[in-house]
Amino acid sequence: MRYGPAVRRRKLGAELRRQRELSGMTSREAACAVGWHQSKVSRIETGISGVKPADVARLLDVYSVFDPDLRALLGALCGADPAGSGSGGGSRRGWWYAYRDLLPSAYLDFISLESEASHARTLETTVVPGLLQTPEYARAVTRAALGDPPAEQVEALVRVRMARQSVLAKERPLELCAMLDEAALRHEVGGPEVMAGQLEHLLERAALPHVRLHVLPFSSGDHIGITGPFVIFSFPRIADLDVVVLDHLTSSLYLERQEDLRAYGSAFTTLRAHALSHENSLDFIAGIKDGS
Known part of the structure; x- marks a missing residue:
């Protein structure tokens, strides 16, 4: 077995x-x-x-x-x-075992790694990271990604996404550093009201000491992040357990070779040089939310 x-x-x-x-x-x-x-x-x-x-x-x-x-x-x-x-x-x-008949094996892999990681570095280019989504935003993203699936399937997947966020509230919470392209903040997923609530939620989550946000504004120009989103999971004390996850529409690709880990780690460091600081990013998000 x-x-x-x-x-x-x-x-x-x-x-x-x-x-x-x-x-x-x-x-x-x-x-x-x-x-x-x-x-x-x-x-x-x-x-x-x-x-x-x-x-x-x-x-x-x-x-x-x-x-x-x-x-x-x-x-x-x-x-x-x-x-x-x-x-x-x-x-x-x-907890995700209860959803094994609903979730593809790649997603189960992702959740299990996320639940045990000590650090996560993530780049998102079109949507807010799942760990920072509101239920309303997650519902809209799920419907769009699956092409109007049955309501019960949508609600089950939203419950999974909300349950994943427990990693930010446990005794030793996941240290999350999220890089967000400005497009992810401008795209009104679910409509203006849902998006306003999502931006407010981002600001609230960013107040946690173990959550850092960095915005890549349109003015940052061309950068390595335009090639697509990725997540780097790191584990306590054992660097050889680290893994890079590349998400696609129907599957996920896991990169475990040391050369891949070094390349994506270097890319993330480069992206931070193009991005706004955490504090300036929060001001930027607040400005979008307030329409300024």
């Missing part, structure tokens, strides 16, 4: 392999220590097969990894509930 979305399995497998190598053990020695066939350890480390939270705990015991934060993170990557992660992690599924 596979436990957890594909991207998360690969990330978990790579880190378990790293911890085994740091312990000085071969995959055969690790397998013998926990009573498995070597092929099972290999499948886990390559992300072909998933692993239960309890089995992650057994491997970490064998590798003498007792750091509670690291164990909690790796437990979360295999589907354990981070809030109940003790030494080996809990076994409760994420």
Whole structure:
């Protein structure tokens, strides 16, 4: 059986392999220590097969990894509930599991990574980021993206989007740095009233200490951001778990190679040089909202 979305399995497998190598053990020695066939350890480390939270705990015991934060993170990557992660992690599924029949696997991957990341850097060129949307705005975006789907499907997807925003309110909230093209602020999604509420909500969210907004005004001219939106997820303490997500209409592309991560990280840094500061961005958004 596979436990957890594909991207998360690969990330978990790579880190378990790293911890085994740091312990000085071969995959055969690790397998013998926990009573498995070597092929099972290999499948886990390559992300072909998933692993239960309890089995992650057994491997970490064998590798003498007792750091509670690291164990909690790796437990979360295999589907354990981070809030109940003790030494080996809990076994409760994420809240999004209830929507598994509604959401495509790529979206489930995205939500699971977002829920466990410590930092997110995102560029949006046409819409407000999902973590900062109002229900009304999210409803209008969903209808437009899916071509007037059934009302019950729209409401379910809006509930998912609102539930995702819990990452900004948890004990250790996601550190979000959002780059917004001016077009995303000018396009009246859902009409003037919905858009006015969305701009006000942006200003409220930006007051959180862990949310930073940067606007790329039209006057910034040509920049690398015109090639399209992307998200970079970073994870606590383990840079090798970072991933870039490129969203398309029908799918998402996950980039995990170090050269891709460096390229997109550099692109984001370059974009910040073109963008307004956080404080000036808030003034800019307020000006649009007030019609000035």
